Amino acid sequence: MSWLSNVRNALSGIVPGAKQQTPDNLWHKCKGCGTMVFTRELEENLYVCPTCEHHERIGPTERFAHLFDAGTAAVLAAPRAAEDPLKFRDSKRYADRLKAARTGTGEQDAFVNARGQIHGRRVVIGVQDFAFMGGSMGQAVGEAFIQGVEAAIKDRAPYVVFTASGGARMQEGILSLMQMPRSTVAIQMLHDAGLPYIVVLTDPTSGGVMAAYAMLGDVQIAEPKATLAFTGRRVIENTIREKLPEDFQTSEYYLEHGMIDMVVDRRELRDRLATVIGYLTAGERRAA
Template identity: 65%
Template structure:
């Protein structure tokens, strides 16, 4: 054994190996750039290289939206769980338990009340990290609760959508949330209060077929996937190749499906101005 090898072994006993955190760097899913995580999060999870808007959780959305990050969380009803006793590869309660452990939340839709650029609003945010933001009984109940909280406070209801559609483990009960949310939106309209939808990536399925497309104003984040059925399903049905960028926010803006595409940095200001004008009207 050489003196160099012996020296390395001795040094190893005295100097602890420095550990590098796994989350120190974030790789952009669009351009592949390696980004320092703290700087990436400080930039509202938007890639400074290509402008890709990464998905964010509900709490992070509240923090970046409300003035000074100050808001009041609103409690949503707790409907019965696993009404159909559903089981696929896993039991439904086990899937709920895993999603709750991963996100720290009870279900996919969170509610909060606060000021956006000085304008009071009730805001609902779907978290795609919770079972793909899927719409189940709890999401439907939370949506109705958010709309009625806005009516009670005489302020707009702003809904951030992010979902893969209806929650299959709840079957027809999940689909019943589509008309339930539609009734809640009608209550807002009867109260002459604005309902504003912010479409984030991805918004698909039954959510798109219900409350995501019933707003007074529709805003989308850049590059967001907004669709009912997947592109491959549509292509196999109509037997045609879809246009480039089909179902993305910019394509929908060009074809009149959304009113504006707004970058995340400008979203709070846009919503504040919009609410101010709508409430004066």
């Protein structure tokens, strides 16, 4: 279908002569190449630019809709966690930032779990939402990660985590950093149960998340050209006094240097995950 047909279909409900405007979200400017892409076409292409194949950032709702078999997904209720334990305030109160993020995303915090099936195999998927305060890791994210592990153990299913984060949530101080060892212990619980832990790194994944559960997968997958880093490029260059390669801290660089197992286009990810899960759970029975 041509872009002209897409526009015609989108505007078919507009009454001639009425003072109505084209919706602001009819077009999307690709952050990779700058091309204006019809929003519906972008959605149908799983938010991958049809011109340059740049992968736009997406949240839990889009991930679950794409990955799970139809009718099998069940989102887990967000676990309870202490809110604003330090009564933190910078230019705004932390409580106000949380309220704004919840209004903007419709989620309780930056990490959401769901259980379901991929090609008939049980799986629990956790998705970190960069739109919620940069996907930052606080107590709620730590609790949600542990919830996902416990659900996977209960279901005898792999746990697949999609990371997208700027790192630890500064408004929770040391309590945020404590989620790093907590998530590591939770992953060990999963291993003790004989279940796989699979990580899909998405743009961007950095900081405390990168130093914790993002790099502890039995299988490490990444979306193309995702920025993956513990600390910023300029910080490293100023420290070592050297110019880093142009593709430094990208999925492709990590793959070339043996730090991840594969880079997979989002449109192929569901089938690739099904294959990996099939290999890692060969002895487990399929879901009824």
